[in-house]
Amino acid sequence: MKMLRYVALLAAALAAGAAQAQDKSDGVVKIGVLSDMSSLYADLAGQGSVAAARMAVEDFKPAEKGLKVEIVSADHQNKPDVGSNIVRQWIDVDKVDVIVDVPTSSVALAVNEVVREKNSVFLVSGAAASDLTGPKCSPNTVHWTYDTWALANGTGKALVKTGGDSWFFITADYAFGHALERDTAAVVEANGGKVLSKVRVPLNTSDFSSYLLQAQQSKAKIIGLANAGGDTINSIKQAAEFGIVAGGQNLAGLLVFITDVHALGLQTAQGLIMTEAFYWDQNDASRAFAKRFAPLYKGNMPTMVQAGVYSAVTHYLKAVAALKDDSDGKAVVAKMKEMPTDDPLFGKGTIRADGRKIHDMYLFEVKKPSESKGPWDYYKLRATIPAAEAFRPLKDGNCPLVSG
Amino acid sequence: MISIFGIPSQALFGQLLIGLINGSFYALLSLGLAVIFGMLNIINFTHGAQYMMGAFVAYLVLQYLGLNYWVALLIAPILVGLTGVIIERLFLKRLYQLDHLYGLLLTFGLALIIQGVFRNYYGSSGLPYQVPELLRGGQNLGFMFLPNYRAWVIFFSLVVCLGTWFVIERTRLGAYLRAATENPTLVRAFGINVPRMITLTYGFGVGLAAIAGVMAAPIYNVSPLMGEDIIIVVFAVVVIGGMGSIMGAIVTGFALGLIEGLTKVFFPEASNTVIFVIMAIVLLIRPAGLFGRAT
Numbered sequence: 289m290k291m292l293r294y295v296a297l298l299a300a301a302l303a304a305g306a307a308q309a310q311d312k313s314d315g316v317v318k319i320g321v322l323s324d325m326s327s328l329y330a331d332l333a334g335q336g337s338v339a340a341a342r343m344a345v346e347d348f349k350p351a352e353k354g355l356k357v358e359i360v361s362a363d364h365q366n367k368p369d370v371g372s373n374i375v376r377q378w379i380d381v382d383k384v385d386v387i388v389d390v391p392t393s394s395v396a397l398a399v400n401e402v403v404r405e406k407n408s409v410f411l412v413s414g415a416a417a418s419d420l421t422g423p424k425c426s427p428n429t430v431h432w433t434y435d436t437w438a439l440a441n442g443t444g445k446a447l448v449k450t451g452g453d454s455w456f457f458i459t460a461d462y463a464f465g466h467a468l469e470r471d472t473a474a475v476v477e478a479n480g481g482k483v484l485s486k487v488r489v490p491l492n493t494s495d496f497s498s499y500l501l502q503a504q505q506s507k508a509k510i511i512g513l514a515n516a517g518g519d520t521i522n523s524i525k526q527a528a529e530f531g532i533v534a535g536g537q538n539l540a541g542l543l544v545f546i547t548d549v550h551a552l553g554l555q556t557a558q559g560l561i562m563t564e565a566f567y568w569d570q571n572d573a574s575r576a577f578a579k580r581f582a583p584l585y586k587g588n589m590p591t592m593v594q595a596g597v598y599s600a601v602t603h604y605l606k607a608v609a610a611l612k613d614d615s616d617g618k619a620v621v622a623k624m625k626e627m628p629t630d631d632p633l634f635g636k637g638t639i640r641a642d643g644r645k646i647h648d649m650y651l652f653e654v655k656k657p658s659e660s661k662g663p664w665d666y667y668k669l670r671a672t673i674p675a676a677e678a679f680r681p682l683k684d685g686n687c688p689l690v691s692g
Numbered sequence: 693m694i695s696i697f698g699i700p701s702q703a704l705f706g707q708l709l710i711g712l713i714n715g716s717f718y719a720l721l722s723l724g725l726a727v728i729f730g731m732l733n734i735i736n737f738t739h740g741a742q743y744m745m746g747a748f749v750a751y752l753v754l755q756y757l758g759l760n761y762w763v764a765l766l767i768a769p770i771l772v773g774l775t776g777v778i779i780e781r782l783f784l785k786r787l788y789q790l791d792h793l794y795g796l797l798l799t800f801g802l803a804l805i806i807q808g809v810f811r812n813y814y815g816s817s818g819l820p821y822q823v824p825e826l827l828r829g830g831q832n833l834g835f836m837f838l839p840n841y842r843a844w845v846i847f848f849s850l851v852v853c854l855g856t857w858f859v860i861e862r863t864r865l866g867a868y869l870r871a872a873t874e875n876p877t878l879v880r881a882f883g884i885n886v887p888r889m890i891t892l893t894y895g896f897g898v899g900l901a902a903i904a905g906v907m908a909a910p911i912y913n914v915s916p917l918m919g920e921d922i923i924i925v926v927f928a929v930v931v932i933g934g935m936g937s938i939m940g941a942i943v944t945g946f947a948l949g950l951i952e953g954l955t956k957v958f959f960p961e962a963s964n965t966v967i968f969v970i971m972a973i974v975l976l977i978r979p980a981g982l983f984g985r986a987t
Binding site: 487494521 | 703706707710711713714811815816817818819820821822823829830836837839841842910911912913915917918921922953956957960961963964965
């Protein structure tokens with residue numbers, strides 16, 4: 289008898305759960321910004337991404353279009369299990385309709401699966417792994433700002449073409465570093481360069497001098513830094529100390545954000561070449577955005593990740609407004625792919641079948657201290673990589689959505 | 693060229709030297725921990741945060757007061773040491789009678805608070821700090837390029853380490869200190885202000901962490917999290933050396949820097965775990981540590 293009661297209770301609970309899952313279109317569009325709020329990526333995404341999402345909602349003027357939009361945010365602590373638990377809770381209990389940002393590739397890959405299973409929407413800005421539009425591509429996911437392939441292609445190709453044809457990699461020993469090293473090595477070799485050697489370094493290493501010494505002895509023309517955040521800052525700082533650049537070798541920061549340059553100072557960072565999707569001082573629209581953004585986030589200028597959040601949320605809201613329904617994640621993403629993108633920060637663009645957002649990328653060089661007019665005046669444009677060449681060709685990604 | 697295990701001997705010399713430089717930081721930090729544990733019986737988990745504060749003082753006095761590296765090297769240990777004195781007066785002195793665990797939890801909590809406050813104001817990506825003018829550039833030693841600053845790091849930390857060892861083990865002041873730890877009541881009977889001596893000792897240990905922080909500022913990323921990464925390694929060093937042993941902390945600091953340096957050549961993926969492997973082995977064979985006295 290008791291057993292029976294339990295079964296009944298369970299059945300009731302399940303039924304309630306199912307009812308809840310179906311009732312997602314509740315009149316409110318709820319945006320969940322999931323980011324690193326407290327650790328190494330907190331400056332380049334974090335609360336700044338939340339601020340960017342808020343600005344996107346503000347500029348969209350949802351009330352005029354009959355929409356009600358709310359924003360929630362959480363810290364995934366760079367842990368895939370924490371991230372996927374938050375997303376489950378958000379979708380099931382809090383009725384969040386779209387997950388945005390998610391730096392750290394391992395967390396983004398985990399969230400990607402949860403969102404697919406729950407038929408929600410995932411707009412990636414912070415994470416880099418090109419697998420998100422490759423083997424792991426999903427009808428519920430759009431990869432907005434950049435990826436490892438685009439970084440490798442931009443920086444790698446430019447350097448090989450200007451004579452940097454022998455490479456030594458200092459690689460962060462986890463999924464992201466391996467992906468970045470793999471994609472860059474492929475670009476280097478495809479353009480006639482060669483990879484002399486590489487060293488895999490544990491994440492969060494404070495002293496790189498040992499690896500820099502190995503790089504020095506390899507006599508490679510380019511030392512490729514397939515790492516991010518504090519690891520990149522430490523390796524660049526110490527490379528300057530060990531006279532790497534003075535000795536005729538060049539550094540290639542494969543993923544460098546403007547906040548990293550700010551942390552290094554121009555004295556140390558000058559001459560560094562990197563690929564980015566956005567720079568605040570590019571045009572009037574980006575400057576206007578930066579001017580509004582800075583007071584919301586400790587006076588910082590927006591990074592490409594934060595700008596990407598703004599751009600992605602804007603396009604998402606347009607699609608939802610057009611559909612007048614946010615309950616079917618797949619349908620919303622399909623609508624997003626159908627509509628051309630257009631916003632003040634990334635200009636006109638498209639979203640490909642594999643979920644890859646297509647736009648121009650830019651090759652920047654860090655200014656010398658004498659060229660800079662003040663804080664955050666850091667980049668000069670070396671080249672614009674046209675949208676058609678900036679990202680991995682659709683056929684090379686092995687995305688199941690494309691082949692069939 | 694002669695090669696050892698497939699690595700040219702010249703390259704190996706370079707790596708050993710670099711290991712020694714990293715060892716200097718381990719030695720300086722574990723020395724502070726050993727002094728504090730030896731004299732106060734407190735496991736000072738705030739040490740990493742105090743190391744970070746040292747680096748931040750260097751940055752802040754340069755940014756706002758225009759004071760250079762050398763002044764910072766003097767001011768930072770005093771300022772951070774003073775915060776240590778306040779912490780000791782307010783909290784730690786109430787814990788001496790209690791189990792080690794209380795001190796550990798308190799200092800751990802304080803470390804989290806301090807790091808959180810700095811992160812809130814200065815973000816997580818870090819702040820720029822340049823190598824001082826006088827020590828820019830480097831020497832070509834034939835087998836490697838040695839930046840002048842790194843040579844300074846080895847020299848200065850050796851001076852500080854040996855100086856501390858000398859004061860504690862070989863002077864009258866040190867004798868008072870050691871006596872006060874053994875039998876405070878008796879030492880007090882001789883007219884010595886034991887609580888004040890203990891307070892100053894904690895301030896001194898904290899000051900050592902701040903010195904290490906200032907020395908790290910030009911070469912490592914100055915960020916609120918910089919202490920969090922290194923402190924775990926330093927605790928392993930202290931455990932291997934034997935808790936509370938001054939010479940043990942210094943010798944194991946440098947030795948483990950060397951071993952870590954070699955690992956970076958032969959098997960870089962393991963370079964952040966090798967110290968813990970050694971710790972496990974040492975604990976199995978000599979539970980009191982290499983230089984510790986079994987009690």
